[in-house]
Amino acid sequence: RCVIQVINPNTSQAMTATIGAAARAVAAADTEILAVCPQEGAPSIEGHFDEAIAAVGVLQQVKLGREAGVSGHIIACFGDPGLLAARELARAPVIGIAEAAMHTATLLATRFSIVTTLPRTLIIARHLLHQYGFERHCAALHAIDLPVLALEDGSGAAQQKVRQQCLQAKRQDGSGAIVLGCGGMADLARELTRELGIPVIDGVSAAVKMIESLHALGLSTSKHGDLDFPLAKPLSGRFDGFNS
Numbered sequence: 162r163c164v165i166q167v168i169n170p171n172t173s174q175a176m177t178a179t180i181g182a183a184a185r186a187v188a189a190a191d192t193e194i195l196a197v198c199p200q201e202g203a204p205s206i207e208g209h210f211d212e213a214i215a216a217v218g219v220l221q222q223v224k225l226g227r228e229a230g231v232s233g234h235i236i237a238c239f240g241d242p243g244l245l246a247a248r249e250l251a252r253a254p255v256i257g258i259a260e261a262a263m264h265t266a267t268l269l270a271t272r273f274s275i276v277t278t279l280p281r282t283l284i285i286a287r288h289l290l291h292q293y294g295f296e297r298h299c300a301a302l303h304a305i306d307l308p309v310l311a312l313e314d315g316s317g318a319a320q321q322k323v324r325q326q327c328l329q330a331k332r333q334d335g336s337g338a339i340v341l342g343c344g345g346m347a348d349l350a351r352e353l354t355r356e357l358g359i360p361v362i363d364g365v366s367a368a369v370k371m372i373e374s375l376h377a378l379g380l381s382t383s384k385h386g387d388l389d390f391p392l393a394k395p396l397s398g399r400f401d402g403f404n405s
């Protein structure tokens with residue numbers, strides 16, 4: 162039995178529902194999806210400051226998931242906030258949706274484009290490309306220039322801009338695949354893949370299948386070296402006991 166904790170690092174219930182539905186749509190019959198978000202933090206993550214706040218919430222949820230004995234954790238925000246810290250805290254695998262989508266794209270095409278929300282967060286995707294070693298594989302990055310929560314306003318305007326941006330990327334970038342750069346776009350990938358005729362990849366569903374694979378292979382986060390549990394030390398205030 163595989164139980165996957167899917168963490169929306171922002172506190173938007175609507176986006177948590179979108180993300181949970183996308184995960185359940187691809188989960189295997191004996192996989193259970195637990196879609197969660199932090200009790201406190203940022204309603205959307207649109208920059209380095211929001212990410213720093215969100216990382217604490219991610220770690221709180223990872224600790225709860227570990228105590229519940231989940232088979233794996235997914236960080237369902239395109240900045241993969243708190244990824245390595247979460248891997249220190251976790252026993253089970255932890256996968257961010259940006260790394261999941263990028264890895265998947267490199268299996269299907271020699272170049273991929275990224276379509277995300279705000280121009281100012283493009284730098285976060287660039288940092289991840291460098292960190293994961295995919296800079297050479299990414300032909301271009303685009304932003305629809307709408308805030309993250311525009312994807313949950315019910316108007317469909319953001320979804321239409323994502324579609325237009327993907328069409329333009331296919332025509333202009335010389336990419337064979339497109340990575341959707343926001344957890345809130347998770348429900349768009351299958352329809353866009355069909356319409357564009359190229360792989361349009363959502364990191365939530367990609368990460369679900371990766372966690373299932375690691376679970377089936379009996380593989381977990383390495384606790385040998387720099388991803389071992391945090392060093393034991395007394396933490397103060399709200400962080401008392403947080404590292405154990």
Ligand SMILES: O=C(O)C[C@H]1NC(=O)NC1=O
Pocket residue numbers: 171204205206207237238239240277278279282309342343344345
């Ligand atoms: O950076 C972005 O546009 C997307 C990122 N922010 C957020 O609240 N969820 C995300 O996936």
